[in-house]
Amino acid sequence: MSSRIQFDTATLTWAELFSNGRLYAVPRFQRNYAWGEDEWLDLWNDLCRAVDERTVHYLGTVVLQERDDHRFEVIDGQQRLVTLTTLALAVIDAILTRAEQADAEDRSSDEERARLLRDRFVSFKDPASLHERARLRLNANDDGFYRTYLLERKSPRNPAKLDGSEKKLWAAFEYFRKRVNERFAQKSTSDLASFVDRASQSTVLIRIGVQDELSAYTVFETLNARGLELTTTDLLKNYIFSLCASSETDLSLAQDQWQRIVNLVGLEDVPEFLYHFALSLGRTPTKHRLFQEVKSLIRNREEAFERLEDLQDAATWYVAAADPNDSLWSEFDGVRPYLRALRLFRADLFKALLLACRQGIRDRSVDAAHLLRLLAFTTFRAVVIGRTNTANVLRGYQAAIQRTRLAQRWTVKSLFAEMRELYPSDEEFRAQFAITRLEGRQKAKLARYILAEIEAEAGYGARDFDDGSLSLEHILPENPGRDWSHFTRDDVERDVYRLGNLALLEPSLNREVGSGGFDAKRAAYARSSVGLTREISAEEWTPESIRQRQDRLSELAARRFRVDFGSA
Structure with missing residues (x-):
């Protein structure tokens, strides 16, 4: 053609x-x-x-x-x-x-x-x-x-x-x-x-x-980028239905199955789902060639019904990937913490690899928790802290997807080997973590998550970062008063949102200390149930104190978010 x-x-x-x-x-x-x-x-x-x-x-x-x-x-x-x-x-x-x-x-x-x-x-x-x-x-x-x-x-x-x-x-x-x-x-x-x-x-x-x-799709995409999502969906739907239209029964079945897919995913999210689905099959779609890529997978009536069935199954997993409480996960132990983390990280590309692995997870040849741990921790190291660009992340996932398609037997360890270039070493991770700043309310939940994970790694026990029992405390306040005059304006701008200046604290204690001086804050920290917060016992709080604490947190984080599955 x-x-x-x-x-x-x-x-x-x-x-x-x-x-x-x-x-x-x-x-x-x-x-x-x-x-x-x-x-x-x-x-x-x-x-x-x-x-x-x-x-x-x-x-x-x-x-x-x-x-x-x-x-x-x-x-x-x-x-x-x-x-x-x-x-x-x-x-x-x-x-x-x-x-x-x-x-x-x-x-x-x-x-x-x-x-x-x-x-x-x-x-x-x-x-x-x-x-x-x-x-x-x-x-x-x-x-x-x-x-x-x-x-x-x-x-x-x-x-x-x-x-x-x-x-x-x-x-x-x-x-x-x-x-x-x-x-x-x-x-x-x-x-x-x-x-x-x-x-x-x-x-x-x-x-x-x-x-x-195809010409229609290309023309419309050029004219109206905002219409791309609906047009991709409409053109694919029309194409599939046209292959099944020789009989009213076939057409009705195809329509019903398509509607189930749309109901699962949501009409506006169908193009994003199709993109991840195509990736999971080892394709290399761009969002501008999505219709062509998916259409090439479906050439006749038989393939239309096979692909609709596969799409419906994939849609179930795709939706579950965004919802740790989805009933699909009830039969898989230990997966929900990693799914919560991936949702918090606003990660999306992992869904393509999850779709590629779903049969292995279903038949228990692959441990779901091990796989999701790999995806969550690699995402955290490479994207959240390392800020690896999307193109490199995509290449890493595509390499792992190809392993699932070409190897007769694959393990989480072999997928990790394919993604290794994407995964920062401990030294690289610690260096990047040591300078990480989390500014603004949108990053507050992420900061609570990181500190809760490090709290567990330090041996103080598991804490839920999102149950309302812990708030985020800025040791050096966001709006410091006279008690903090030893911090220059440049010091405050540089350090106030560094992880070394952040701590988990009960909301009642947080309200008590407010933006007060460090002596009052330190007394409140000593009464906290959070182990890492009780450790904050220096005589004074300075830029050097923040740097030293962040270095300690980076050591703990490197251990906590380490991928090492042995023979998994």
Whole structure:
């Protein structure tokens, strides 16, 4: 297949877009109608301004894939086209409502105006079959309601009970009907028809025609980076469903399974999940080529169902990776502390390796706690303290993933060997730890975690960093008073957020000492249940005291966060 992206562009008015018998179809599995009052108001104001000031309004782009002569699939831009058509229907309804109250001659003229507008923008009568053909077909969920009510000028029995996009479609029609009636209350039906005619000539869209889904994806990604997530999801969903559409049973099964995946992961997070899933299979996707990478894994109906099953299983693990309390972990001892740590570190790339290892964890050939300890401690050393860049972290994980795919037997130890370049030595770690600063409220929880882990390593017992029983104390206060005049302004700026200046302390004692002097603080520290805090017993607290304490903490941290699984 050629790697060239083939497309053509043209600038068309709304009127030209719907001319020459062109028919448009939103793919049946595309997103439902989603615009709301903010978008309707913007469109209405823009069209009115364009008509009143005789200016041109740029409405954006539509990405179309030609299926055959005069028939196009709307890859992107369906929200605009549906809304424009709904506006046209509201004007047609206003004309016909007046026709019903007019005399015979005016009624005939009004009905003719409505028919001409309908032919141009909404639907026309096929000369061969004499059946009405809609110029725009909506997706599978919305089209039935659109045809039954909006096209037929029927009101649903109870609009309040409409669901989701059906409610939005009806609300859009009602919104434009109200606006039209307000603007044209004292105007004629000729003015109504003229408004649509002039608006359709003043509204300009850029039509981008593409030959395949990959081209559509690439074009849309370039035009609208914010739409990348939903577009990746929509294109993959459409592609999978198209492979399963030869039978209603297959299609229904595929739809159900896809929905279970979306329900597990959440619609907005599907692209991120797919990225980690592709990584877990040894692929090297970029987020800009995600659709191509995943599509290449699915070539036919059989592979579509196999991959859907695999995706659903992977989704279960992916979601559990972010939740230490997920029921999936109930059968694996010792994993929750490491999952809590990874969540605290805001780590994501580890999920790809976890997905690659899930079968080994499930059949107990790999110890889940050992694996998650490797992932948590490597992340802590390399990323949290070492600040290794994402590209190097990714390379380390990809090497480990390849080991799971190519080796007949692999262990946590062999994965560690693949990731060794990512893992700082004790000497490197201590040097970086000794200068670490954790500034701001967002880092307070991380500081409590580190100090609680070091507390355990020092032999004082386990403490929960996040149960509310311990607060974070700044020995040199963040806003020091006269008792701290021996610290210069530069000293305070450099040292106040260093780990050597931080301690765990009961909230009641923390409130008691406040920003007072060191003598009062030291007396409170002696009453603390936290061993490392009781150790703070120097005669005075100086920049050198902070440096020495941080050096001691770095020695303990190097032992606590060391990866050494032996033959694991």
